[in-house]
Amino acid sequence: MLSKSSARMFFLVGTALCAVAFILLTLDTFQQIPGQTNQDELSPAAIRGKHLFDSSNCMGCHTILGEGAYYAPELTRVYDRRGPEFIAAMLRDPAAMYPGRRRMEQYDFTEEQISDLVAFLEWVGKMDLNGFPANPPLAANAGVAAAPDDGRPAIFGQMCTACHAVGGRGGSVGPSLDGVGTRFDAEYLTRWLTDPQSVRPGTAMPDLPLTEAQVSELTAYLVTLHD
Amino acid sequence: MKYESQRIAYWFFATCMLLFGLQLVYGFIMAFAHAGLDGLHDIIPFHTARAVHTNLLVMWNLCGFMGAAYFIVPEESERELYWPKLAVVQLVAFVAVGVTAVIGFHFSWWEGRKFLEIPRPLDYLVVVDVLLFIANIGMTILKGKRITTTASVLFFGLLMAALLYLPGMIPTDNQTQDSYLRWWVVHLWVEGVWELIMGGILAFLLIKLTGIDREIIEKWLYVIVGLTFLSGILGTGHHYYYIGTPSYWLWIGGIFSALEPLAFLGMAMYGITMARKGGRKHANRTALAWTVGCCVMSFVGAGFLGFAHTLPQVNMYTHGTLVTAMHGHMAFWGAYAMLVLAIITYAMPLLTGRKLYDRPGAAFAFWTSNIGMIAMTLAFGIAGVTQVALERRMGMDFLAVQEEVEVHFWGLILAATLFTLGITAFIVNFIQHGLPKGDVEATLGGAAPDESTDTSDDDGAVAAADPVEA
Numbered sequence: 001m002l003s004k005s006s007a008r009m010f011f012l013v014g015t016a017l018c019a020v021a022f023i024l025l026t027l028d029t030f031q032q033i034p035g036q037t038n039q040d041e042l043s044p045a046a047i048r049g050k051h052l053f054d055s056s057n058c059m060g061c062h063t064i065l066g067e068g069a070y071y072a073p074e075l076t077r078v079y080d081r082r083g084p085e086f087i088a089a090m091l092r093d094p095a096a097m098y099p100g101r102r103r104m105e106q107y108d109f110t111e112e113q114i115s116d117l118v119a120f121l122e123w124v125g126k127m128d129l130n131g132f133p134a135n136p137p138l139a140a141n142a143g144v145a146a147a148p149d150d151g152r153p154a155i156f157g158q159m160c161t162a163c164h165a166v167g168g169r170g171g172s173v174g175p176s177l178d179g180v181g182t183r184f185d186a187e188y189l190t191r192w193l194t195d196p197q198s199v200r201p202g203t204a205m206p207d208l209p210l211t212e213a214q215v216s217e218l219t220a221y222l223v224t225l226h227d
Numbered sequence: 228m229k230y231e232s233q234r235i236a237y238w239f240f241a242t243c244m245l246l247f248g249l250q251l252v253y254g255f256i257m258a259f260a261h262a263g264l265d266g267l268h269d270i271i272p273f274h275t276a277r278a279v280h281t282n283l284l285v286m287w288n289l290c291g292f293m294g295a296a297y298f299i300v301p302e303e304s305e306r307e308l309y310w311p312k313l314a315v316v317q318l319v320a321f322v323a324v325g326v327t328a329v330i331g332f333h334f335s336w337w338e339g340r341k342f343l344e345i346p347r348p349l350d351y352l353v354v355v356d357v358l359l360f361i362a363n364i365g366m367t368i369l370k371g372k373r374i375t376t377t378a379s380v381l382f383f384g385l386l387m388a389a390l391l392y393l394p395g396m397i398p399t400d401n402q403t404q405d406s407y408l409r410w411w412v413v414h415l416w417v418e419g420v421w422e423l424i425m426g427g428i429l430a431f432l433l434i435k436l437t438g439i440d441r442e443i444i445e446k447w448l449y450v451i452v453g454l455t456f457l458s459g460i461l462g463t464g465h466h467y468y469y470i471g472t473p474s475y476w477l478w479i480g481g482i483f484s485a486l487e488p489l490a491f492l493g494m495a496m497y498g499i500t501m502a503r504k505g506g507r508k509h510a511n512r513t514a515l516a517w518t519v520g521c522c523v524m525s526f527v528g529a530g531f532l533g534f535a536h537t538l539p540q541v542n543m544y545t546h547g548t549l550v551t552a553m554h555g556h557m558a559f560w561g562a563y564a565m566l567v568l569a570i571i572t573y574a575m576p577l578l579t580g581r582k583l584y585d586r587p588g589a590a591f592a593f594w595t596s597n598i599g600m601i602a603m604t605l606a607f608g609i610a611g612v613t614q615v616a617l618e619r620r621m622g623m624d625f626l627a628v629q630e631e632v633e634v635h636f637w638g639l640i641l642a643a644t645l646f647t648l649g650i651t652a653f654i655v656n657f658i659q660h661g662l663p664k665g666d667v668e669a670t671l672g673g674a675a676p677d678e679s680t681d682t683s684d685d686d687g688a689v690a691a692a693d694p695v696e697a
Contacts, residue, residue: 066470102263129469
């Protein structure tokens with residue numbers, strides 16, 4: 001039956017063939033990666049962001065391209081999901097964004113570093129990843145149409161819907177904002193957005209890093225939400 | 228033990244025990260953080276614990292392989308190590324680099340690339356250190372009285388492991404290229420050349436423990452490592468499904484990954500068959516238990532649980548979830564941790580002259596750690612499948628899902644406690660052996676019958692017929 005020398009031949013030939021095939025495929029893959037990842041759009045800021053991403057060991061908690069640790073959210077499509085304002089706010093003060101919940105390290109990044117990281121995440125978000133990450137097929141709001149153009153400011157879609165839902169779309173951490181304009185007036189909402197703790201001490205609502213202009217923009221939109 | 232210089236293996240194994248113990252501590256820090264208790268966040272944040280946990284694993288596995296090589300190669304080559312003193316230097320340097328890296332992680336000195344977090348200057352030192360080791364082993368084999376298949380496979384595995392560390396050091400600005408090259412190291416190590424090392428060590432253990440003819444064991448060794456490379460090299464493709472690489476990897480990776488369990492199944496059948504058909508009743512049954520256990524658990528962890536999520540259609544939803552942690556824990560435990568513990572269990576009585584493998588603690592260590600690891604895998608599996616269902620399938624928010632699965636991490640902590648009890652018993656048993664002592668002759672001649680059998684010429688000793696073909 002099988003002799004030791006034929007077993008050795010099986011090992012050597014099989015390994016050599018597979019290794020050659022793998023090297024050829026690798027060469028082809030390296031030809032194709034620039035196109036598939038839009039490498040021409042890889043700006044110096046995004047490159048700085050990538051190296052900052054590495055030197056901060058973001059992969060030690062997060063996944064990107066599905067790779068990393070499973071302690072913090074997938075970041076591949078975070079630019080689309082949350083948007084630049086949310087990402088920047090999170091990087092400035094993570095504890096403020098999710099008070100009392102799983103903690104992210106306070107990195108004390110400069111504003112320039114933050115925009116580098118945002119540029120990197122924006123670039124990663126546009127890659128062709130063969131369909132990953134898939135849209136959740138069983139999502140409750142899978143059938144709900146995209147967010148309606150109801151005059152909502154861009155910052156609403158980035159900061160507020162992370163926790164709150166409007167018309168069934170958005171997060172479930174805070175209460176739904178449907179009808180919030182019926183329940184509260186602009187003055188109350190302004191105070192609430194500026195300093196939630198003074199309105200209701202102990203609330204889980206974060207003290208969001210919003211400018212005054214953003215607050216009035218949000219308030220103007222929120223009062224239009226009626227039941 | 229036949230050669231004076233084999234004794235250096237003891238110090239490699241002792242380092243293994245130390246690093247392994249430390250690895251468990253950092254595992255607990257992460258498990259508690261996942262369960263909602265992150266009291267150490269300000270001192271040891273999750274990503275530090277994670278880098279330490281995985282890098283300690285790699286370090287103690289490599290340390291175990293080096294110790295195993297220093298123990299096995301003189302016996303296979305029938306001569307002392309070529310440069311015995313270099314082995315000492317090389318261990319000290321290895322530990323120094325490792326300790327520096329682990330301390331550095333606590334001060335955010337790292338590269339932040341999953342599994343390859345060690346900062347670049349230390350990477351070069353690792354390469355130099357491993358090359359010294361390769362040179363020492365290589366010269367010993369070359370100048371030896373004979374060149375056996377077992378020693379050659381072991382050497383080839385170690386050499387390739389050193390060479391494959393290099394692609395991970397190629398600088399790139401593109402995340403996809405970075406990731407692509409990182410898997411050249413990580414995947415081609417653990418599902419490629421490390422399996423050569425595993426095959427070599429297993430062959431040595433099976434020759435010694437079962438008494439089956441060397442020619443037969445080594446013939447099947449070729450078949451096993453052949454299957455490993457046939458499936459494992461192109462099986463790297465299962466890391467290239469969704470990272471910005473061409474879509475042909477979906478079917479290449481899918482098909483060849485589906486073959487990977489075959490290599491591990493072959494390994495399991497090989498271990499079990501050799502152990503059952505072997506004519507020699509070696510007294511160190513505990514070492515045989517670890518050896519066969521390694522073959523079986525690597526099939527379950529690396530082969531079966533790996534296959535459970537390498538099909539592209541499944542991986543679309545499990546990629547980047549706790550399902551990976553489920554597979555990763557049992558795969559590393561079965562294939563590499565148990566392998567190192569097997570060679571340690573086999574070598575310790577020979578190195579120290581004390582036979583403690585019959586102590587209740589030795590059997591307790593084997594069973595408790597394995598039951599603990601199976602329970603840990605279940606806990607990770609339940610948490611992972613829940614995460615996939617809620618987050619990836621139903622679209623729930625990441626943090627909300629993490630809070631849903633916190634309870635499974637309490638299950639994980641219980642299981643890990645059981646596992647740690649087993650490992651503690653192993654380490655206690657290791658310490659009870661004491662330091663290596665007695666001269667080579669005393670071990671050779673004055674030992675109990677099993678040891679003298681052990682040191683007799685093993686080639687063609689007992690079973691002449693091939694048990695697999697018989």
